Amino acid sequence: MPLDQQTDILARMSGEDREALLSLGTMQRFSKGEFVFRAGAPGKHVYFLRKGRVKICQPSHTGKEVILWFCFAGEMFGLAEVAQGGGRVVHAHVCEASEVLKLSQSQFSGFLRDHPDSLHLVMQVLSCRMRTLSEVIVNLVNDDVETRIMKLILRLSARHGVHVGQDIHLDITLTHQEIADMVGTTRQTVTGMLSKLKRRGFLSLENRRIYIESPEIHGTASGPDHWE
Template sequence: MIEMLKKVQLFESLNDEQLQHILSIANKQIFSTGSVLFHENEPGAAFYVLLKGSIKIFTRGSSGEEKVLSLIGAGESFGELSLIDGRPRSASAQAVEPSTVLTVTAKPFLELLRHHFDITHHIMTELCRRLRDTNQHVYDLTFLDARTRVLKNLILLANRHGSRIGNKITIRIPLNYDELAQMAGVPKQALSQVLRDLEDRLILSSGSNEYTLDLSRLNG
């Protein structure tokens, strides 16, 4: 398990003894596809580190419509916000494929922040990144057309979750069309049109939960 923790960016500065301490205060949990880890507006009780699988972070509007905010991949952490500010969860988290997480409850998590500045600094940096992403998303929704938003979202997903060989980046995304459209902030029909156009131009190829971008054609 320590070898798995070494692959988590949050813990990359810790030695084996410190990683063993992490394991002593954490619980490993396995969630099946569709399992909800926590709901929006409920009290925050734990912090999570994803070891394997994928977790979507989403909110729901007053009429029940869903908005996917982000896709968490292996090695990433989430759920810290409500533990830090004491407010209810700002979003829900759901496994979109079988997922393994380490769970740290509130009190040990806050103790961890007090004693490990590197971890605290990493979490602060991550929260700042999310705020910048939110600001950029508001700008995109205001000023960018649907096609540009879809392209930008694909590139962002490629940067965070893609595997590159030469000019091609393969992105494994366990999300359906509705969820991808929500992330890009476009109607499902607009997403389908853009993806179909990219495939016709051989910029994009797709398989089951997988997309491959040909950067040489995209730049052209």
Template sequence: MSLAGLFPIDKWNFKSHSILNNLPEDEHTDLFSHMQEQRYGKGEVIFREGAVASGIFFIKKGKVKKYQVDQTGREQIIYVANTGELIGYHAILAEEYYPDSAATLEESVISFIPKEDFTAVLERSIVLPRRLLKALSHEFTVLTNSISVFAHRSVKERLAIALIVLREKFKAETLPGEEIMINLSRSDLANMVGTGNENIVRILTEFKAAGILNSQGRKIWITDVKELIRLSGYGIQG
């Protein structure tokens, strides 16, 4: 089911997947020739908040959570990056430390591009700086939207939104005709929504009783997307 006209999914997704698409051949070759591919198990940290930014990361396969940790040690998941997306480039462009941490949500294949190689291509390129600026501008819109939602919507609405967004993330790698399965721990889901695990379990049970979703273990699949959109608050607003 398409969300077109039902839910503003663009307000929840970055556009870093488009940065490297159809680059001039020499730039593409230059960048990709310096990529160092590495396989990660589920839950492995890619980089940590406050670490020296040594390069950028291209997700060839898998999903990665970007998060920050508060003084109590609790994670706040800022974003879930999908196959084809770039992460870590903000720190390189700003010449600062990584502003957040990144860890895999599933087994992933991720390529690393050293800072020196990325900046060298960036300095020569006409196309890449414009794309990065466009991507950064959109990310500002996404993050502003997220802050607004956290400030003004209930936990139930935030969970509904998170499930809709995650369904699109997992849909990207689901074969036609297959059920779209959200495979995420309850603690990660709680850290996306900004609440405790017990609230997540309680509301998921309510959604299941209402016929909105089914679950088995950590896997969740949505059975009534339109009702979930209505509960998110977006359906009411049209």
């Protein structure tokens, strides 16, 4: 199973466990731009995204934010502070109209106690997230910014890419600022890099969507020499 697909915990649950979970929580609806929670808020609930997209980001002392990951339908977020106690250290910022299932700490603990198979899935999701963040850290240390951008696009296309002939359509919208916040660079650098790849015929851009047009793009993530 691809690494990113392991985080879709609702799809991987048994029907019985999923129904039990959905019956416990409270469904909430959020508009684009709202926060499910902010850094500093009490960490007393776990969330499951039923529809939409939420970015998990950490604010910095400079006022910028670092996007740690995006949550998509079926995924879980907000667990770290519930397990450790204390306040939130990240924001959960809604990227598009979303529906979120909210469970209290006691509800979620009781659910896992009564459904051990789902407990095993939660452990797998946390392990997957740790590996993904470890890869991000290694990329930040070892790769130049162009390579980091390419690796991000390829990682997202593996999970959210739709094949149309030889092309791959990235089936999510991303702003240049969001890409920049995920790879530790500036919006201007991202804009220049995407334009460079577009001129070389690797991809096209339309309505904040990325279309990978050349299979050769999969070889570019090994280093910038491939783009010269």
